[in-house]
Amino acid sequence: MNSVVCIAQVPDTESRIKIAADGRRIDETGIKFIVSPYDEFALEEAIRLKEKQTGDVTVVAFGPDRVQQALRECLARGATKALHIKGDAGDADALGIAKVLAAAIKTLPHDVVFFGKQGVGTDNSLVGPMVAELLDYAQVNVVTHVEFGEGKVTAHREIEGAEETIECPLPAVITAQKGLNEPRYASLKGIMAAKKITIDSKTVADLGLQDADIFNQRVTVISLELPPEKSGGRKIDGADAAAAAREIVKYIREEAKAL
């Protein structure tokens, strides 16, 4: 079984966000970039599959040169191949990114394609199912459990207050939710082994795509703003629990109007 895992490189979740001078992007100076947390679950599942059934795990990232760092990290954890598609993904909308990834995936051996359920930061939750449609594959989104059978996969999908069990033929697209597994750290041996693997690289044009269909299309960011600083509200002393409880109920009733 071969899998492809699509990796978004994103600012560390601890990052303080500053707006760049153009007012449309974040200022990347001083930002530490990481593999998007949900993509770690996706990668871990692919590595486990490889360990059980052999095959390749190819990690793919579309972005500027810094994304090679993220790919390197995935190789250290156990991915066997990596493809970097060069380009300013920040100027592409989700469908643009999906078109690039779908074209790349077609060139790679795969029985299943894993994504994170959401790229932390852009918070779109769009790319995985878009790729599924472009490749005409079934999709199971927000997955907390998978089992692979002969030519098929059965997955648990998390929905509001319930869980669905969905079966689909391979190849299929799976987007990973927290809870799917416990991602491993890279071992020293893995880090050494990863150094020997060359990261393949391609351009958007190499994939037979036109820049004009990928960049500054369909959805464009007009502006990026920080939320108004919340001043912090009233603070009261809760030493007298009954008095505090009355105060809270008054607030819930009069301001939140929820009682």
Added chain:
Amino acid sequence: MAGVLVFVETKDGKIKKVSREALSIGRKLAEAAGGDLIGFASDRAVAEDAGRCGAKKLYVAANIGPYLPETYAAAMKQVVGDAQPSIVLLGGSSNGRDLAPRLAAKLDAGVASDVDRLEWTGGKLRARRPVYSGKAFATVEVSSAPAMATTRPNAFPAEEAGSGAAEVMEIIIEAQSKAKLLDTKVPEAGELSIAEADIIVSGGRGLKEAANFSLIRDLAHALGGAVGASRATVDAGWIDHQHQVGQTGRVVSPNLYIAAGVSGAIQHLAGMSSSKHIVAINKDPEAPIFRVADLGVVGDLFQIVPALTEEVKRAKAH
């Protein structure tokens, strides 16, 4: 191209709240963009209700079966072909967010996801959406035809405005789904999901142990709200991760969010700071949760939460 198409999700013959919200903002957009508000649903029983929400027409695919992305995307595409809307909206439920990208790829359309503001200006759809887990807001323009968006639950008021049932347009779907739904399990019977709840009461590591989540559950029940949790408590196995609020849990914006024994780590704040009213109970006056709280109570949750539950019950009895 004119008008607004809304994916109308139903449950037990009623329109779901997220879809009501999408219909409500959809009606306003239709006024601005010209054309009618129309819906697509799998159940014709909601035609009257859809009319009350302002829909003129309701496309219904009676043979479509339970939600699966491939068949529903095929159906929505068929409706788009027939009605030629300039805007397509989906409520940001699990299914709405599963379907929107699949449909967008079929239509070669742009999508703004999880938006909390929408307007039609200069012949284009403009949306505001929280990014970096609410640490910033992006204003985006969707220039494709149609322009698509998924609406953040609770961000738009659900106002009824129309009168008379929507006209039902039957469609037949030929597309088959490769994916099959084998089973739907409701793990904790009857528990309200945090995704759409108006009131959420969350517990953190300050609860000390799993059993003490009962304090949070009792308060949530008394208020008619859902139970939320910090990641620390989920990782400790005190509660299922469906309840986790935050960057790697659910991003929620209920009317009322009460946090007890939650420190307010940046990843937690990312998931709840857009709540409309926030109450925090923490014994540490310096806890970062107080920075976003409208009402902060410095004290022992083991004293305050049970007292609050009693006080809420008393208030409800009056």
